[in-house]
C-alpha cells in the first residue's frame with residue numbers, strides 16, 4: 580500500500596463536503612469537526628439516495644423472485660457484489676461474501692475453520708495490535724477446540740519484524756490472522772510478504788482490512804491472501820454489512836457458519852447439501868438495502884479516486900503530526916512514515932475521557948478509550964488513549980481546530 584500520492588489526482592474537498600448532509604450541522608453552536616472516522620464514517624448522499632431509491636422504487640426479497648421488483652432488487656444486490664469484487668481486485672464476484680460487518684466475517688471464518696481444520700494444539704498467529712473482533716473469535720477456538728494463540732510483537736509504531744514473524748511458524752501453524760492496518764497506530768502491515776511467508780509454511784492468512792480498505796487501494800490478488808475483511812460503515816457505507824473475500828479453493832472447502840434459506844442445495848428430512856460459495860455463507864434474507872448502500876459507497880470512493888482520497892488524508896496526517904509535535908504536553912502513539920490518518924495520543928496529566936469531553940465542547944469529536952485493542956494498550960503501557968482519525972471530507976482547518984482544542988484542554992486541566 581502506498582500513501583505517497585504524488586501522481587494522484589487532487590480531491591476537491593470543498594465540493595465533496597457538500598455531498599455529506601451531516602457536515603452542515605453544528606455541535607454546540609460550533610462547526611462540526613468530526614474526527615472519529617476510524618470508529619465510523621459519515622455517509623454521502625450517493626449512499627443515502629441509493630438506499631432510499633431502492634426502498635422507494637425497487638424493493639423486494641432477492642434471488643427467489645420471478646417478478647419485476649425482485650429481479651430489480653436482485654440485480655442491484657448482485658451489482659454491489661461486483662463492485663466489491665472490483666474494489667478489492669478479487670478474481671470474481673463469486674469470491675465475495677456479504678456478512679453482517681467486520682466482526683461477523685471474523686466469526687464466520689473462525690467457526691468454519693474450527694469445524695474443518697483447526698483443532699487441539701493447532702496454532703494461530705495474531706499480532707499484538709489486533710482489534711478485539713479479530714481476537715475474540717480465535718479465543719473462542721482456544722476455549723472450544725484447544726487451539727493455541729501465538730502473539731507477534733509489534734513496535735511502538737506498529738512495525739512488524741518479519742524475521743520474528745517467520746520464526747513463529749511450526750508444523751502446527753494453521754492460520755495467521757492479522758490487521759492490514761492498525762485502528763490505533765495507523766500503520767500498514769507488509770501483507771504481501773506476510774502472506775508469502777504464511778503460505779511457504781502451509782498456513783492460511785486472513786487480513787483484517789477494516790481500516791486498510793478505507794485509506795488506500797487494496798488488491799487481494801496481488802497480496803495473495805486467503806481471506807480479506809472489510810466493514811461497510813467505515814467505508815462511508817451503512818452499518819450491518821461487511822465483505823469477506825475468500826480464495827476460491829479455500830471457500831469451497833469451508834463448511835457453513837449459519838444454516839437457513841439460500842445456503843442450501845437440497846434439504847430433506849434426513850439430510851442437507853450445501854450451496855456453493857458465496858451463497859453457502861449467506862443464510863437467510865441478506866441485508867439487501869445495506870449491500871446496495873455499500874455498493875454505492877464503494878462506487879463513490881472509486882469515483883473520487885481511492886488514491887486521491889489517500890493522498891489528501893496523508894497530507895492531513897502529516898499536518899496533524901507536525902502540529903502535534905509542537906505541543907510539548909502531547910504524546911503521539913505511532914509515527915510510522917506514511918501512516919494512515921489515525922492518530923492516537925495522550926495529553927499529559929489528563930485522562931483521555933476528559934480530553935474528549937473538553938474537545939467535544941469545542942465542536943471536535945474524537946474517540947477515547949482502549950479502541951477495542953487492549954493487548955496493544957498493554958504493549959504501549961497505557962489503559963486508554965485519545966484518537967483523532969481523519970476521512971476524505973476532513974480539512975486542514977479541522978486539524979487546526981483539533982490543535983486549538985488541545986491547547987484549550989491543556990489550559991483547563993493544568
Ligand SMILES: *Cc1c(COP(=O)(O)O)cnc(C)c1O
Pocket residue numbers: 617618680681682683710712713758760761762787788789790810811812813
Ligand atoms: C472497526 C474494526 C473492526 C470491527 O468492525 P465492525 O464493523 O465493528 O464489526 C475490526 N478491525 C478493525 C481494524 C476495525 O477498525
